[in-house]
Amino acid sequence: MNSRILKKYFPFFVMPISVCYLLAFLIPFLMGIYLSFTEFTTVSNARFVGLSNYAALFSADDNFLHALGFTVLFTLVSVLTINFFAFLFALILTEGIRGTNLFRTVLFVPNLIGGIILGYIWQLIINGILIRQGVDITFSATYGFWGLVVVMNWQMIGYMMIIYIAGLTSVPVELREAASIDGAGYFTTLRHVIMPLLVPSFTICSFLTLTNSFKLFDQNFALTGGAPGRESAMVALDIFDTFYGRAGSEGLGQAKAVVFFLILAVVALVQIRLTKRLEVAP
Amino acid sequence: MKRWLSFAVLLAALVLTVSACGKNKDTLYFLNFKPESAEAFNKIATVYEKETGKKMRVVTAASGTYEQTLKSEIGKSDAPTLFIVNGPVGYASWKDYCLDLKDSELYGHLTDKGLALTSGDGVYGIPYVVEGYGIIYNKAITDRYFALQNRSTSVGSMEEIRSFEQLKAVVEDMTAHKKELGIEGVFASTSLKSGEDWRWQTHLANVPMYYEFEQDGISVADGSVPEVSFRYSDQYRNIFDLYINNSVTDPKLLGTKQVADSMAEFALGKCAMVQNGNWAWSQIAGIDGNTVAEENIRMIPIYTGIEGEENQGLCIGTENYLAVNKRASAEKQQAALDFLNWLFTSETGKELVTDELEFITPFDTFEADEQPNDPLAAQIAAYLADDTRTSVPWVFQLFPSQNFKNDFGANLLKYAQGNLSWEQVKSEFISKWKSEAQ
Amino acid sequence: MIGKKTSLILTLIMTAVCILFVLPLLIVLMNSFKGQFFISDEPFRFPNADTFAGWRNYTAGIEKIDFFRSLFYSLFITVTSVVLLALFSSMAAWYLARTEGTASRLIYATLIASMIVPFQMVMFTMSKMANLLRLENPVGIVVIYLGFGAGLSVFLYNGFVRSVPLAVEEAAQLDGCTPITAFFRVVLPLLRPITVTVSVLNAMWIWNDYLLPYLVIGTKYKTIPVAVQYLQGGYGSRDMGALMAMLVLALIPIIVFYAFMQKEIIRGVIAGAVKG
Numbered sequence: 001m002n003s004r005i006l007k008k009y010f011p012f013f014v015m016p017i018s019v020c021y022l023l024a025f026l027i028p029f030l031m032g033i034y035l036s037f038t039e040f041t042t043v044s045n046a047r048f049v050g051l052s053n054y055a056a057l058f059s060a061d062d063n064f065l066h067a068l069g070f071t072v073l074f075t076l077v078s079v080l081t082i083n084f085f086a087f088l089f090a091l092i093l094t095e096g097i098r099g100t101n102l103f104r105t106v107l108f109v110p111n112l113i114g115g116i117i118l119g120y121i122w123q124l125i126i127n128g129i130l131i132r133q134g135v136d137i138t139f140s141a142t143y144g145f146w147g148l149v150v151v152m153n154w155q156m157i158g159y160m161m162i163i164y165i166a167g168l169t170s171v172p173v174e175l176r177e178a179a180s181i182d183g184a185g186y187f188t189t190l191r192h193v194i195m196p197l198l199v200p201s202f203t204i205c206s207f208l209t210l211t212n213s214f215k216l217f218d219q220n221f222a223l224t225g226g227a228p229g230r231e232s233a234m235v236a237l238d239i240f241d242t243f244y245g246r247a248g249s250e251g252l253g254q255a256k257a258v259v260f261f262l263i264l265a266v267v268a269l270v271q272i273r274l275t276k277r278l279e280v281a282p
Numbered sequence: 283m284k285r286w287l288s289f290a291v292l293l294a295a296l297v298l299t300v301s302a303c304g305k306n307k308d309t310l311y312f313l314n315f316k317p318e319s320a321e322a323f324n325k326i327a328t329v330y331e332k333e334t335g336k337k338m339r340v341v342t343a344a345s346g347t348y349e350q351t352l353k354s355e356i357g358k359s360d361a362p363t364l365f366i367v368n369g370p371v372g373y374a375s376w377k378d379y380c381l382d383l384k385d386s387e388l389y390g391h392l393t394d395k396g397l398a399l400t401s402g403d404g405v406y407g408i409p410y411v412v413e414g415y416g417i418i419y420n421k422a423i424t425d426r427y428f429a430l431q432n433r434s435t436s437v438g439s440m441e442e443i444r445s446f447e448q449l450k451a452v453v454e455d456m457t458a459h460k461k462e463l464g465i466e467g468v469f470a471s472t473s474l475k476s477g478e479d480w481r482w483q484t485h486l487a488n489v490p491m492y493y494e495f496e497q498d499g500i501s502v503a504d505g506s507v508p509e510v511s512f513r514y515s516d517q518y519r520n521i522f523d524l525y526i527n528n529s530v531t532d533p534k535l536l537g538t539k540q541v542a543d544s545m546a547e548f549a550l551g552k553c554a555m556v557q558n559g560n561w562a563w564s565q566i567a568g569i570d571g572n573t574v575a576e577e578n579i580r581m582i583p584i585y586t587g588i589e590g591e592e593n594q595g596l597c598i599g600t601e602n603y604l605a606v607n608k609r610a611s612a613e614k615q616q617a618a619l620d621f622l623n624w625l626f627t628s629e630t631g632k633e634l635v636t637d638e639l640e641f642i643t644p645f646d647t648f649e650a651d652e653q654p655n656d657p658l659a660a661q662i663a664a665y666l667a668d669d670t671r672t673s674v675p676w677v678f679q680l681f682p683s684q685n686f687k688n689d690f691g692a693n694l695l696k697y698a699q700g701n702l703s704w705e706q707v708k709s710e711f712i713s714k715w716k717s718e719a720q
Numbered sequence: 721m722i723g724k725k726t727s728l729i730l731t732l733i734m735t736a737v738c739i740l741f742v743l744p745l746l747i748v749l750m751n752s753f754k755g756q757f758f759i760s761d762e763p764f765r766f767p768n769a770d771t772f773a774g775w776r777n778y779t780a781g782i783e784k785i786d787f788f789r790s791l792f793y794s795l796f797i798t799v800t801s802v803v804l805l806a807l808f809s810s811m812a813a814w815y816l817a818r819t820e821g822t823a824s825r826l827i828y829a830t831l832i833a834s835m836i837v838p839f840q841m842v843m844f845t846m847s848k849m850a851n852l853l854r855l856e857n858p859v860g861i862v863v864i865y866l867g868f869g870a871g872l873s874v875f876l877y878n879g880f881v882r883s884v885p886l887a888v889e890e891a892a893q894l895d896g897c898t899p900i901t902a903f904f905r906v907v908l909p910l911l912r913p914i915t916v917t918v919s920v921l922n923a924m925w926i927w928n929d930y931l932l933p934y935l936v937i938g939t940k941y942k943t944i945p946v947a948v949q950y951l952q953g954g955y956g957s958r959d960m961g962a963l964m965a966m967l968v969l970a971l972i973p974i975i976v977f978y979a980f981m982q983k984e985i986i987r988g989v990i991a992g993a994v995k996g
Contacts, residue, residue: 006819009899013815017808017870018827023853024867025834028845035845041378042357043848092734097727099734105982106738109745111989112974114928116945120967121744124751127538128763134534134699138476154741162986163993204993215838218930222949227476228692229685239840240931244350248375250844257841268836341939344950354935358851478958538760540958546757570755 036254046251053255063230064256067238074145074234075213078152082209083202085153086160091190093161094168104165108158119222122151126223137224144224144232151219156212160205167201168194200278207271211264235260310338310617313355315348315366315602318561322638326631330621333630338621349684352376356607363610364618367407367603369679370505373399380406381606381615388604388622391645399603400503407603410626411641414581414598414662414673415485415559421578423554426463427456434458440580446517446587450524456554457528463554467530470544470556472522474536474698479691481541481557486521486584487690488597488678490514493588495677507680508719515708517586525557526698533698549574557584560658564640567656581661583674595665599676600644682718689714745971752777752968756961773961778969781951781962787969790947797858797933797943798926801865802919805873808866809918810911813877814903818889828878834871839931847935861936865926873918876991880914881907920981920988927974944970 031043036053038046057064089107093100110118126147127136137143171194179189217236220226226233226241233241239260242253314323320342327338341362343351348366355362356379367373367380382404383389389405392398399407424440427433435451443449456468472482493514500507512518526533530553541558542565548556549569556562566574583594606618625631627647635641640654642662653663665671681687693710696702750766751759758771767773781787816828846864850856855863884907892902908915930945938946948970951963978985 006815006899009815012900013811013903014827017812017831017866017874020808020863020866021831021834021870022867023849024846024864025837025842025870026830028842028849029834029837031845031849032842043845089734089737092730095727095730097730097734099731103734103738106741108986109975109978110741112924112978112985113971114930114945116930116949117928117967117970120948120963121748124759124763124964125744125747127760128747131535131538131761134532135537136475139537139695154744158741159989163990166990208993217839218928218945221930225477227688229689236838236840240843243844244353254844257838257843260838261836261841264838265836351939354847355939357848358856359854360851360856540760542958543757543760 032254033258035251036258039251041248041250053251056252057256063233063238067233067235071214071234074148075210077149078213079206079209081149082153082156082160083205086157087164089161090164090168094165107161110155111159115218116222118151118155119219122147123223138227140228141231147223148220151223152213156209160209163205164201167198171197203274203278211267308337308339310364310621311360311362312338312340312364313352313362314340314342317342319639325638326634329630329634330624361607363607363614365605367399367605369601370502371679373406379607379609381608382406383408383606386619388626391647393644393646397600397644407605409600409644410604411602412598412600412644413559413561414596416581416583416596417555417557418579418581419555420574421580422575423463423465430459440582443582444592446520446585449585453524453528465554466552468528468554469525470547470553471529471531471539472525472536473539473541473544474695475538475540476692478540482694483687483691484678487518488676489584489586489674490518492674492677502675502677502679506719510712510715512708512711514588517588519704521584521586536698537695560662563656563658576657579657581658593670593672595671595673596662597676598662598673601676601679682715686714686718748964748967752964756959759960759964777961777965780959781965784962785947785951785966787966790942790944793858793941794927794943797861798923801862801926802922804862805866805869805922806915806919809870809873810877810908810915813874814881814907817878817881832871832875843931843935850936856937858941861933864936869922876914876918880911884910916984917988917991920985921992
C-alpha cells in the first residue's frame with residue numbers, strides 16, 4: 001500500500017494504542033525515573049534529593065541487598081532445576097511412549113494458574129508437611145526459599161517442557177538414524193547430535209526462567225509474604241513493601257525499582273546479543 | 283464484518299452500563315480499620331442513607347494491610363474523608379492529613395479528654411471504642427475444679443486470685459487434674475503463627491511495659507520512647523511459660539496455631555482459659571458446637587508477678603482514633619463530622635453502635651443501659667466500675683513499629699520451641715526497640 | 721527407538737510424576753469439604769464424619785468475598801481488554817510495518833522496549849496517573865491494560881504481518897479499498913492465527929494479574945485474585961475452609977478454558993516464549 005496514502009491514516013491506526021501506552025506506561029515510566037531522585041509522598045510534593053535514595057538502598061540498614069542476594073540465589077537454583085526437569089520430561093515425552101499426550105496436557109496445567117492462587121495452594125501443602133516438625137513456612141527463610149523453588153518448578157516445568165518438545169521434534173529423524181548407524185549410543189547421540197541443535201531452545205528457556213524467577217512477586221507475596229521478618233522477600237516484594245509499607249520512603253522505593261529495571265535491561269540485552277549470534281552462526 | 287460490528291456494539295453497551303455503575307456519588311468515604319466490624323459498618327451505611335439521604339462508602343482494608351491501603355488511598359483524588367489512626371505512632375505518619383477536632387461536637391462528648399490523640403493544642407484523633415482484655419475463663423470448668431476434693435490449692439474461686447503466685451498454683455493444679463476436668467489443657471493454644479501472634483507480642487507485652495513506663499514517668503501522650511530496659515522481662519516470661527506449659531498444644535507446635543484455633547478450643551470446651559479481649563465474644567459465640575454458656579464467661583486480669591499487681595485491673599484502652607482528612611474539601615469534612623454526630627448521638631446511631639458494632643464507647647451520650655449486652659463487655663464494665671482496681675492502659679501504642687512486634691513474636695516462637703534462650707529474647711527486644719524507634 | 725520394556729517403565733514413571741503434579745489441586749479440593757479447623761493441622765487426611773463440612777465452606781466463601789461479583793469483574797476486564805488489545809495492536813502493528821519511516825521505527829521500538837520493564841518500576845506513578853484520569857473502574861482499567869499489553873501484542877503482530885504478502889493488499893487497493901476497509905476486509909482475517917496467540921497470552925496474563933488491579937481498583941472492584949487475597953489475612957478470623965473453597969472456584973474457569981482451548985494455548989505460549 002502506498003506510503004503517502006497511508007500517512008493520512010496514522011491517527012486511526014496508531015493513535016488508540018499509542019495514547020493508552022503513553023498514559024499508562026510511558027509517562028509513569030519517565031516520572032518514575034525522575035522521582036527516584038526525589039523525596040515524595042504524593043507525586044505532587046516531590047523534592048529533589050540527588051542520589052541520596054540510591055546511596056540509601058545500598059546501605060546495610062536496608063533490606064534491598066539482602067533481597068537481591070536472595071533473589072539471585074533463588075533464580076540460579078530455579079533456572080537449573082526447572083530446565084533440568086523440563087528437558088528430561090521433554091526427552092521422555094518425545095519417545096512415543098504410551099500416554100504421551102495426556103502427560104503433556106497434565107504437566108502444563110499449573111502454568112495456567114495465577115501466582116496468588118498457586119501461592120495459597122502450596123502454602124497448604126508445605127505447611128501440612130512442616131507441621132510435623134511443629135513449624136510452618138514462616139519459621140525460617142530456608143523453608144521459604146525451598147518452598148518458592150518448589151512452587152516455581154511446579155509452575156514452569158510444563159511450560160519449558162513444551163518449548164523443548166517443539167525443539168526436539170524439529171530435529172530431523174535422519175540425523176538420529178545416521179548417528180545410530182554409525183554405532184553411537186543413546187547418550188552419545190544426545191550429547192553430540194541433538195543437544196547442539198537445541199541451543200536456541202536452551203537459550204530461550206534459560207532466559208525465560210531467569211526473568212520469570214527474577215521478577216517473581218505474586219507467589220512470594222502469597223506463600224511467605226517475606227516472613228520471617230523480611231528475610232524471604234525477593235526484590236519485587238521488597239520494592240512493594242518499601243512503597244506501601246511505611247510513609248516517607250517512596251523515593252527509596254522508586255530508586256530500588258530503577259535499579260531493578262536496569263538489572264533486567266542488562267539481562268535482556270545479553271539475551272538479544274546471544275540470540276542474534278546463534279542465528280548467524282548455525 | 284457483521285459479526286465484528288455486532289460484537290463491538292455489545293461491548294460498547296457493556297462499557298456504558300459498567301461505567302454508569304462506577305459513577306461516584308458518595309458524600310462520605312470512610313476507611314475502616316477493623317475487619318471484624320466490616321459488616322456492621324456496611325449496615326450502618328445503609329441505615330444512614332435511608333435516614334438522611336446521604337450516601338456513604340465504607341471500605342475495609344484486609345487484615346494487616348490497613349496502613350498500606352490508607353497510603354494508596356489517601357493520595358487519590360477521591361481520598362477517604364474519615365479514617366483511623368492507630369495511636370501516636372500512626373499519627374506520626376499521618377499528621378499532615380489529620381484535621382484539628384478540638385472544636386468538634388464529638389470531642390465535647392468525650393468523657394475522658396485525656397484519651398484523645400493530641401499534639402500541642404490540637405486534637406487530631408478521637409477514640410470511638412474502648413476495649414479490654416485479660417484472661418477469659420469458662421466458669422463451668424473452673425467451678426468443677428474448685429469443687430474437687432483432692433485439689434492441692436487453698437484458693438476457693440477465680441475471684442480470689444490476685445497474684446501470679448495464686449494463678450500459677452491454680453493453673454498447674456488444674457493441669458494435674460485435667461482428666462477429671464474433661465479438658466485437654468488449661469490454656470488455649472498460644473497462637474504464634476506469624477500474623478497471629480499479636481496477643482503475645484503486643485497485648486501481653488503491654489503489662490510489663492506498663493509498669494516500666496509507670497516507673498519511668500512515661501505516658502502514651504509522650505508519643506515515642508527511644509529506649510527501654512524491659513526490666514520486667516522475667517515476669518513476662520513467668521506468664522508466657524505458664525501459658526505454653528499448660529496448654530492444649532505442645533509448645534513446639536505453637537507456630538502453626540492461629541487465633542481462630544485458640545478461640546475454637548475455648549468455645550468447644552477443650553480448655554478453661556484464653557487470653558483475649560471483649561471483641562472475641564462474637565467469635566466464641568459463632569463457633570459451631572459452642573459449649574460455653576453466656577453466663578459462664580468471665581475475665582480476670584493478667585497477673586505476671588510484678589510487685590503491686592493485687593489491685594491491677596484489665597488492660598483497657600483504645601488504639602483506634604477517628605481522624606478527619608485535613609486535605610478534603612470543607613464540605614466533605616462537614617459531612618464526616620455530621621456522620622459522626624449522627625452515629626454517636628442520635629438514637630438510631632447509638633442503637634447501631636451498641637447492637638451492631640457492640641462497642642463500649644467513651645462518649646457521655648451513652649447511658650449506662652446503652653452498652654452492648656455481651657458477657658465480655660459486661661466484664662469490662664464491671665472492672666471499670668470497681669474502684670479498687672486500676673486499669674492498665676494500652677501503652678503498646680508506644681511500641682516503635684510493626685516490624686518490632688513481628689520480630690518479638692518470631693523470637694517468642696523460637697523460645698517456645700527451645701531454639702532461643704530467654705536472655706536472647708530479652709536482649710533482642712531491647713536492641714530492636716532502639717533501632718526501630720529511630 | 722526405545723524398547724518395549726523401557727517404554728513401559730517410562731510410562732510408569734511419568735504416571736507417577738503426573739499424579740504428583742495434580743496432587744496439590746486434589747488436596748485443595750478435598751480440604752474444601754472439611755471444617756475450617758481441620759485443614760491446617762491435617763491437610764492430607766480425608767474428611768470423615770466429624771470433619772466433613774459439606775458445601776458450607778463454599779456458601780461462606782461466596783458470601784464473604786462476593787465471589788460472583790468478582791467473577792463478573794474478572795470476566796469483563798479480561799474479555800474487554802483482550803478484544804481491544806487484539807484490535808488496536810493489530811492495527812498499529814500493520815500500519816507500523818507498512819510505513820517505512822523514522823517515526824514508525826521509533827514508535828515501534830518504544831512500544832516493544834516496554835517488554836523488559838518490570839511492573840514495580842511504574843506501579844506507583846501508574847496508580848497516580850490512573851487516579852488523575854479517573855480510570856479507577858472496570859472500564860478505565862482496560863485503558864491501562866491496553867497500555868501495558870501494547871508491547872508484546874504489537875511485537876507479535878508485527879512479526880506476523882511481515883510474512884503476509886503485500887500483493888493481497890495491493891489487489892484490494894486496486895479494487896478501490898481505502899486502507900481502513902482493506903485492513904478490516906483483507907488483512908485482519910489473514911492475521912487470525914496470530915490473533916488467537918496474542919489473545920491467549922493476554923487472557924492468561926490479565927485473568928491472573930494481581931498487583932495491577934489491586935492497586936488501581938482493589939478497594940472497590942475486586943477481581944478474583946484480589947478477592948482471594950482479601951480472604952486471607954484475618955485478625956483472628958482467617959477462615960481456611962472458605963479459602964480452600966474459593967481456591968477451587970478460582971481454578972474452575974481456568975480448567976474449563978484449558979479444556980476447550982488446549983491447542984491454541986500451547987501454540988500461544990510457544991510463540992510468546994520470545995518475550996522473555
